Every structure is written in C-alpha cells, then in structure tokens.
Amino acid sequence: MVSRNRSQVKDHLGSKVLNHPELRNTKATEYMSHEEKYRYNLSRATAMLKLIDEEGMDVNEISKVMSHTVSGFTTPDGNPLAVHQVMFVPTLMNQADDDQVSRWLGDVFNGTIVGTYAQTELSHGTFVRGLRTTATYDPASRTFDLHTPDVSAAKWWPGGLGTTANHAVVMAQLYTDGQPRGIHPFMVAIRDRETHRPLPGITVGEIGPKLGQNTLNNGYLLFDHVKVPRENMLMRNARVNEDGSYTKPSHQKASYGTMVFTRVAIALDTVDALQIAATIAARYSIVRRQGEPRDDGQEPQIIDYQTQQLKVLPHIAACYVLRASTARLWEHHTHVTSEVRGGDTALLPELHATACCLKALVTQDCSEAIEALRLSCGGHGYMTASRLPALYAYATAGATYEGENTVLLLQTARYLVKQAGGSHAPPAAGSAVTYLSRPADDTPFAVGSPAAYVAAVGRVARGRVTEVAAALQADRQTMPEADAWNQSLVQLVAAALAHGRYFVVREFAEVVSQQSSSRAIQQMLQLLFSVYLAHAVSRAEGDFITYGGLTPSDIRLNRRHLLRLLAELRPHMIPLTDAFDLPDRLINSTLGAWDGDVYRRMFEQASHSPLNTDEVPASFHQAMLRSKL
Ligand SMILES: CC/C=C\C/C=C\C/C=C\C/C=C\CCCCC(=O)SCCNC(=O)CCNC(=O)[C@H](O)C(C)(C)COP(=O)(O)OP(=O)(O)OC[C@H]1O[C@@H](n2cnc3c(N)ncnc32)[C@H](O)[C@@H]1OP(=O)(O)O
Numbered sequence: 243m244v245s246r247n248r249s250q251v252k253d254h255l256g257s258k259v260l261n262h263p264e265l266r267n268t269k270a271t272e273y274m275s276h277e278e279k280y281r282y283n284l285s286r287a288t289a290m291l292k293l294i295d296e297e298g299m300d301v302n303e304i305s306k307v308m309s310h311t312v313s314g315f316t317t318p319d320g321n322p323l324a325v326h327q328v329m330f331v332p333t334l335m336n337q338a339d340d341d342q343v344s345r346w347l348g349d350v351f352n353g354t355i356v357g358t359y360a361q362t363e364l365s366h367g368t369f370v371r372g373l374r375t376t377a378t379y380d381p382a383s384r385t386f387d388l389h390t391p392d393v394s395a396a397k398w399w400p401g402g403l404g405t406t407a408n409h410a411v412v413m414a415q416l417y418t419d420g421q422p423r424g425i426h427p428f429m430v431a432i433r434d435r436e437t438h439r440p441l442p443g444i445t446v447g448e449i450g451p452k453l454g455q456n457t458l459n460n461g462y463l464l465f466d467h468v469k470v471p472r473e474n475m476l477m478r479n480a481r482v483n484e485d486g487s488y489t490k491p492s493h494q495k496a497s498y499g500t501m502v503f504t505r506v507a508i509a510l511d512t513v514d515a516l517q518i519a520a521t522i523a524a525r526y527s528i529v530r531r532q533g534e535p536r537d538d539g540q541e542p543q544i545i546d547y548q549t550q551q552l553k554v555l556p557h558i559a560a561c562y563v564l565r566a567s568t569a570r571l572w573e574h575h576t577h578v579t580s581e582v583r584g585g586d587t588a589l590l591p592e593l594h595a596t597a598c599c600l601k602a603l604v605t606q607d608c609s610e611a612i613e614a615l616r617l618s619c620g621g622h623g624y625m626t627a628s629r630l631p632a633l634y635a636y637a638t639a640g641a642t643y644e645g646e647n648t649v650l651l652l653q654t655a656r657y658l659v660k661q662a663g664g665s666h667a668p669p670a671a672g673s674a675v676t677y678l679s680r681p682a683d684d685t686p687f688a689v690g691s692p693a694a695y696v697a698a699v700g701r702v703a704r705g706r707v708t709e710v711a712a713a714l715q716a717d718r719q720t721m722p723e724a725d726a727w728n729q730s731l732v733q734l735v736a737a738a739l740a741h742g743r744y745f746v747v748r749e750f751a752e753v754v755s756q757q758s759s760s761r762a763i764q765q766m767l768q769l770l771f772s773v774y775l776a777h778a779v780s781r782a783e784g785d786f787i788t789y790g791g792l793t794p795s796d797i798r799l800n801r802r803h804l805l806r807l808l809a810e811l812r813p814h815m816i817p818l819t820d821a822f823d824l825p826d827r828l829i830n831s832t833l834g835a836w837d838g839d840v841y842r843r844m845f846e847q848a849s850h851s852p853l854n855t856d857e858v859p860a861s862f863h864q865a866m867l868r869s870k871l
C-alpha cells in the first residue's frame with residue numbers, strides 16, 4: 243500500500259473511524275461499572291483493529307488512528323489493545339527473526355494471537371537490568387524454563403495483560419551454560435487460544451483502578467517453571483543455539499528497541515492531548531464572560547484578562563512547536579531503524595538520547611500545560627464532562643510509563659556529558675550535539691529577535707551541559723563513580739532538559755524558515771515562535787541570566803514583550819485552534835464544542851446522572867435508615 247503522510251492520513255482515515263458502523267455511535271461511560279467500561283472499550287478497540295487490518299495500514303497510518311485524537315473517541319477509557327498494537331506487534335516485527343515472523347504474524351493479523359509487552363515487575367520497572375524473571379535454557383529438552391522467583395518479581399503493569407491478551411513478549415534474564423546473559427525477549431503463550439483460560443503454570447489477572455486510563459487493562463503475571471520452546475526466544479539480535487551456545491547481539495541494547503520506538507510514539511502523541519485541551523480552553527475562554535461590565539454593557543470575555551491570556555495562549559504556541567519537533571523525531575526514528583536493520587548502529591546512541599529527552603520534555607510540558615488549561619476553565623474544568631481531567635490523566639501517565647522521566651533525562655545527560663568530555667564517538671553530520679564542541683553562539687540578545695532567543699537557548703544548554711560535565715569530572719577524582727553521579731543528579735536533569743529545549747526550538751526555527759507557501763502563514767508561525775521563546779525565557783529566567791547572557795534588564799523587557807505578544811496573538815486564538823481540525827465528536831467536551839453552547843451542554847450531561855432519575859433516589863432512604871439519623 244502506498245504510504246501517505248500524516249495530514250493526508252487524517253483526512254482519509256478520520257472520517258472512516260467517525261463513520262464506522264461499529265464506532266460511530268458512542269455511549270457515555272462515566273456511570274458504567276469497571277466491567278461494563280472494559281467491555282465497551284474492548285469491543286471498540288477490536289473494531290479499530292479490524293479496520294487497521296482491512297485497510298492494510300502502514301505504520302504512519304496506524305500512528306494516526308492510534309493517536310490520542312482518535313483513540314480518545316474510540317476507546318475513551320483506555321485502549322486494552324494499545325500495547326498489543328504499539329509494543330507487541332513492533333517487537334515481533336523488529337526482534338523476531340524471519341522464520342519467527344512468518345510463524346506468528348499471520349495469527350497476529352487474523353486476531354488469533356493478542357499480545358502484550360511484559361517487562362516491568364512489582365519491584366523493578368526503571369532498572370531493567372535488575373528484572374528477576376528467569377529464562378533458563380535446557381539443551382536436553384531444548385526449552386527455556388520461565389520462572390518467577392517470588393512475588394516481588396511478578397510482572398506488574400503490562401497493558402492488555404489483565405484479561406485481554408493470550409500471549410506476551412516477556413522480558414527475562416537469560417541463563418545458558420549456567421551464565422547470566424542479560425535481558426532478552428521471549429514469546430510466551432499465557433492463555434488458551436480457545437477457552438482463554440490461563441495455561442498451566444501461569445497466574446494472571448488485572449491490577450485494579452488507576453488515576454485514569456482504566457481500561458488499558460494493566461495486569462500481573464507469574465510463571466511457575468513454564469516450559470517455552472527454544473524457538474520462542476526472539477532471535478533477530480541475540481541467539482541461543484540448540485546446544486545452548488549463545489551469540490551476542492550486534493548492539494548491546496538491541497533488545498531495548500521497542501522502548502525507543504514507544505518513547506517516540508508517546509512524545510508525538512502527547513501533543514495530540516495538548517491540542518485537544520488547548521482547543522477546549524480557547525473556546526471556553528471566549529464563551530465565558532465574568533466580571534464588571536465594560537463600556538458596551540457586557541461582562542468581559544475571560545480571555546481578555548491578561549492573566550487568562552498567559553494561562554492559555556503560550557500552550558497553543560507550544561502545540562505548534564512541539565508538534566514540529568516530535569514529527570521530525572518520528573521521521574528520524576524511521577530512518578535510524580532501517581539503518582539498524584541493515585546492521586549499522588552508529589546513529590542509535592543519539593537516537594536513544596533524543597527519544598529519552600523528547601519523551602520526557604513533551605510529557606512534562608504537556609501535563610503541566612493541560613493542568614494549567616484545566617484551571618483556566620475554573621470550576622467547570624473540574625468536571626469530567628469537560629474532558630480536561632481525563633486529558634491530564636492521559637498526559638501524566640506518559641511522564642511515568644515507558645521510562646520514568648527523571649531516569650530518561652539522566653540517560654540523555656549521560657550521552658551529553660560524554661559528548662562534552664569527548665569520550666564518546668564524535669557526532670555524525672547533522673547531529674543535535676555538535677554545538678557542544680563548537681564555541682558558544684555569541685549572537686547578542688535582543689528582545690524581538692527569534693534568532694537571538696534561539697542563540698540564548700543554545701547558550702543555556704551548552705552552559706548547563708559543560709558545567710555539570712566539569713563538576714562530575716572533578717567529583718570523579720575524589721569519590722566513587724556512583725557517588726559522583728548522585729552528587730550531580732539535579733544538575734544533570736536540568737542539563738538534559740535544556741538540551742531538549744534547544745533541540746525543539748532549532749527544529750521549529752527550521753520549520754519557520756522553510757515555510758514559503760504563504761507570507762501570512764509564515765508571519766503567524768513567527769508570532770507563535772516568538773510567544774514560545776519569550777515564554778520559555780520567562781519560565782527559566784535564572785538560567786537565562788546565569789548561562790544565556792541575558793541581563794536583568796533583558797529579563798524585564800522580555801516579560802513586557804511576552805505580554806505584548808499575547809495580546810497580539812489573542813485575536814488569532816480561535817483560528818489557530820480550529821486549525822487543529824478537531825471535530826466536536828473527537829473533542830467530546832461540554833466546554834469545547836465548536837458552537838460554544840456550553841451551558842446547555844452542561845445541563846444536558848447532568849441529566850445523565852443516575853441520581854437524577856428519581857426525584858428522591860431509593861439509596862437516600864436506605865442509607866438514612868442504616869445510619870439511624
Ligand atoms: C504505532 C503507534 C503510534 C502511536 C500510538 C500512540 C501513542 C502511544 C501511546 C501510548 C502507548 C500505550 C501504552 C504505553 C505503555 C507503556 C509501556 C511501558 O511502560 S513498557 C516498560 C518501559 N520501561 C522502561 O522504559 C524502563 C526504563 N529503563 C530503561 O530503559 C533502562 O533500564 C535504562 C534506564 C535505559 C538503563 O539501562 P541499562 O542499565 O541497561 O543501561 P545503562 O544505563 O548502563 O547504559 C549502558 C549503555 O546503553 C545505552 N542505552 C541504554 N538504553 C539504550 C537504548 N534503548 N538504545 C540504545 N542505547 C541504549 C546507554 O546510553 C549507555 O550507553 P554508553 O553510555 O555506555 O555509550
């Protein structure tokens with residue numbers, strides 16, 4: 243099938259999903275039980291999977307229909323097949339060898355095999371090398387013995403594991419010839435394909451309610467000496483031969499590949515959630531009027547308060563800036579993956595560093611922004627029907643899963659300090675870290691010049707990285723490595739975030755400079771960029787004085803500049819959010835519909851409360867009688 247770019251995909255497939263016979267009629271799920279919600283979301287997830295199969299979608303198309311924009315409509319409480327689609331299938335495609343792919347993929351695509359990615363355990367998520375599920379090879383029977391040594395090593399969290407999947411890619415410590423060989427992936431049947439009952443030796447179930455995403459169907463899993471055929475270790479990278487001899491992978495972290503992919507997907511996707519939240523808050527801020535009437539006799543629209551502009555508008559700019567850099571990362575990931583498949587792993591370390599950093603920066607920025615946008619809607623933003631709480635719950639999960647953000651930023655920092663100290667292979671042409679080995683960009687700071695802001699963001703990144711690299715180097719002379727590293731953790735995280743910010747603004751500077759189809763569009767992109775940059779400086783004024791070359795007077799000027807820019811952006815707020823092209827059914831918010839009919843919608847949703855069915859609910863009398871009041 244011919245590959246389509248992302249925006250074409252949206253036009254082509256968006257309407258297919260919205261008009262699909264099994265998807266077009268939605269139900270409110272707020273008052274459903276846990277089980278009813280699961281059934282509703284699972285049946286819709288299954289319809290989506292069939293659609294993906296029928297359409298023969300490629301990975302770009304799948305990324306669109308699995309994106310939060312669409313999946314918030316198809317599976318509003320979390321997709322129990324998300325991990326199957328986003329992690330299980332890609333792991334098979336990239337880590338199974340050709341024989342294994344042909345053995346399993348037919349059954350995966352016809353829906354006979356439904357899988358999950360079972361890595362995290364009760365006592366270990368972050369420290370993957372510390373996982374304690376074992377896979378011990380026995381050359382006599384040519385099987386692996388999968389075993390959970392105690393309850394703390396139970397797999398805990400995998401999405402879809404609870405009650406949905408019948409297979410799992412299990413990440414386990416491999417032992418051959420009595421030697422530990424590190425973490426490797428194994429394809430394991432966990433439930434019977436016909437009856438769906440757990441197979442012998444398997445204990446499996448669902449972990450219980452969470453802050454949000456309650457039908458992701460996260461589960462637990464324990465193995466009691468479960469025998470798995472040798473052919474079920476995924477063998478594209480490392481191999482175990484029949485006699486138990488072991489062949490190492492071409493890259494020591496080849497088995498971590500799925501995590502890199504998912505981090506890239508999460509970074510891209512969390513911006514979708516921000517776009518929805520920004521659209522809701524923008525529309526509500528126009529409709530909502532409150533305060534002393536003005537000359538025209540009307541109470542002011544809340545967006546005309548300067549404070550409200552600061553709460554809403556920078557996040558609209560962030561949608562544009564973060565969308566550009568995450569889309570670029572997605573393309574770069576595709577390129578590097580094909581190089582790695584061809585045996586060239588040279589670009590992998592930097593891809594890993596960038597994916598870690600962007601996943602962390604984007605999920606942190608987006609969850610903070612969505613919470614700010616929720617607060618900007620006052621009391622009504624607290625209601626489930628505004629959709630803002632669920633959007634927050636979604637974005638903040640992204641700060642934890644697929645690598646807790648602090649830990650991922652430390653991976654990036656490790657790469658950066660090595661680059662700054664010259665102890666890593668020099669970066670390839672076009673690398674995002676060449677600035678570390680060049681003199682600082684001394685473009686003088688000038689309010690109103692995006693290029694000057696970008697240079698200052700670069701000086702902050704360079705200053706943060708080189709400073710912490712030097713501190714680390716000095717500490718290494720006087721204390722053990724682990725202590726020296728721990729001594730610098732806070733500064734390392736700040737350095738990685740500063741690097742991420744520089745990456746993001748350079749990417750957007752390129753987007754603005756390359757935009758040539760319309761002068762008006764270019765001016766609008768420049769305005770959005772200026773808002774993003776001025777806001778970035780206002781959020782980290784200390785850094786810009788310490789490392790960025792700004793003076794206290796520049797900081798004061800920037801504060802005024804930001805507020806002026808916000809006033810300039812305000813008339814464009816609605817067209818800029820309309821441009822996200824989100825139909826009401828995808829936004830699904832009482833506050834964020836296109837027609838602005840907020841108050842009618844709020845009453846309409848209240849009418850669904852089961853407590854309003856009878857004038858006096860039976861439960862009231864029952865509870866009063868029991869409490870002897
Ligand atoms: C198609 C679909 C598209 C869109 C759909 C939309 C969105 C999807 C949205 C939602 C998805 C749904 C649900 C999400 C479900 C989430 C699932 C999970 O959470 S799965 C579990 C994830 N777990 C983690 O991420 C664990 C985090 N920890 C780690 O990754 C590792 O422990 C570590 C922190 C990287 C450390 O590893 P280790 O201890 O082994 O390594 P060192 O730190 O010692 O480093 C040594 C060396 O290796 C390099 N390195 C580490 N990792 C990688 C890598 N992945 N690739 C390349 N290189 C790597 C590291 O940089 C060091 O290099 P050196 O300095 O030595 O040169």
Ligand SMILES: Cc1cc2nc3c(=O)[nH]c(=O)nc-3n(C[C@H](O)[C@H](O)[C@H](O)COP(=O)(O)OP(=O)(O)OC[C@H]3O[C@@H](n4cnc5c(N)ncnc54)[C@H](O)[C@@H]3O)c2cc1C
Binds near residue numbers: 365398
């Ligand atoms: C909704 C959801 C879905 C998930 N889905 C899956 C799934 O499908 N499959 C799967 O395998 N897993 C899944 N997970 C698990 C997830 O990947 C882990 O929870 C995540 O990687 C964080 O690990 P942790 O829970 O061990 O956190 P911890 O590491 O225990 O984090 C706790 C604190 O310790 C700090 N910390 C830990 N190590 C360090 C360090 N080295 N340096 C500094 N600080 C440190 C962290 O910064 C954090 O503040 C899911 C989790 C969630 C919430």
